[in-house]
Amino acid sequence: MKNQTSITSVLLMSLSDDQxxxxxxFIFFLLIYLMTVFSNFLIILLVVTCAHLHTPMYFFLGNLAFLDMSYSSxxxxxxxxxxxxxxWSMSLSECIAQVFFVLYLAGSEVLLLSSMSYxxxxxxxxxxxxxxxxSWCTCAKMASLVWSTPFLVCIIYMICLRRLTFCGPNLIQNFFCNLPHLFQISCTDPIINFLVLLVLAIVIGSAAFVATFYPYVRIFRAVLRIRTSDGKSKAFSTCTSHLTVVLIYYASITFIYLIPDTSNFLTLNRVVTVIYTLITPLxxxxxxxxxxxxLKAALQRALHIQRLHPDTATRR
Structure with missing residues (x-):
């Protein structure tokens, strides 16, 4: 058996070789990132400061905005x-930390989308x-579960990850570290970690999937029983935004985690990863x-107040 030397850093794949x-x-992704942070922060600010947005729907939307801003960061x-x-390199500890936060925030978003569906x-x-x-008590309990459950699960999984040793090759076929990439550079058989991940994904993921999409089955049945077209349109308009976000999210993670990361899908996988990590939060x-x-009314009201009192913010 050959001697195996543990690696201390990983080499990420460059997005391009042309200067x-x-x-x-760089300019494109910088603009995307700044717009993501600004737009999500603006939603959080409106939800916090506008009294008519102090409802469960916008409470969860504020959580989603904070989560998207964190994920993009x-x-x-x-x-x-x-x-x-x-x-295009980072230390192994930085890579593992990035894996932790990617998993944690992805898990939180899955649970948050199911809460919004309910x-x-x-x-x-x-x-x-x-x-x-x-009630606000119920919303607070749901939000605490959204943020705490994935954190505990990721802590447990990171403890399991300590059994792996990484000896290379240290090349990661993407621009950031994700869990499948750690499996690829491990010189320890990751079958136990893979099984643990599979069990967690089946138990938590399937429960969240059902909790996210089953309410829409009930919603569509209820909407179809509405006799007036105006009533149907109003009912659909209250959930169209959330359903669109859900479909984009699940389509992205399905491709990233279920499609094999082979040379045939390498370029497409990286494109979808960029969309999932940078474009979707925007x-x-x-x-x-x-x-x-x-939201549009709250933004217009805030801009109108700023125009009427332009020096108020300056004095503050």
Whole structure:
């Protein structure tokens, strides 16, 4: 058996070898990242400051905006740094930390989307009991589960990950570290870790999947029973934004985690990964902003107040 030397760093795959293309990509992704942070922060600010947005729907939307902003910050700044310096490497500990936060935030988003689906189900199918079923106490409990459950699961999985040793080759076929990439550079058989991950994915993932999509089965049945077209249109408009976000999210993670990371799909996988990690966190606030009259009204009101009192913010 050959001697195996543990690696201390990993080498990420460059997005391009052409210098001009790299400059274009850097400007493009920098704008995407700044717009993502700004748009999601703006939603959080509106949800916190506007009294008429203090509802369960916008409470969860504020959580989604914070989650998207955090997810983009896990991969975005490091990728921009690699683009500008052209040093596509990071320490193994940094790579493992990135894996932890990617898994944690992805798991949180899965649970958060299911919570938002339940909120839409109650609003459309049980409107008379909405204030009782979606009380602030219930929302706080659901949010605590959204943020704490994936954290505990990821801590347990990171402990299991300590059994692996990494001896290379240390090349990772992407611009950031994800769990499948760690399996590829491990010189320890990762079958136990893979089985643990599979069990967790089946138990938590399938439960979250059912909790996310089953309410929409009930919603569609309820909407179809509405006789007036205006009533149907109003009911659909309250859940279209969320359903769009859900479909984009699940389509992306399905491709990334279920399609084999082979040479045939390598380029396509990297494109989908960019969309999933950088573009989707920007699309989410845009989708909600375009579909939500309340958000647009809150933004217009805030801009109108700023025009009327331009020196107020300066004095503050």
């Amino acid at each position: 001009k293309t790299i400059h274009v990509l 896990v991969t975005g700044p490091s990728m921009l740094s690699h683009l500008i310096t052209q040093h 909120d839409r189900y109650v609003a459309i199918c049980r409107p008379l009991h909405y204030s009782q079923l979606m 699309l989410n606030p845009l989708i909600y902003s375009l579909r939500s009259k309340d």
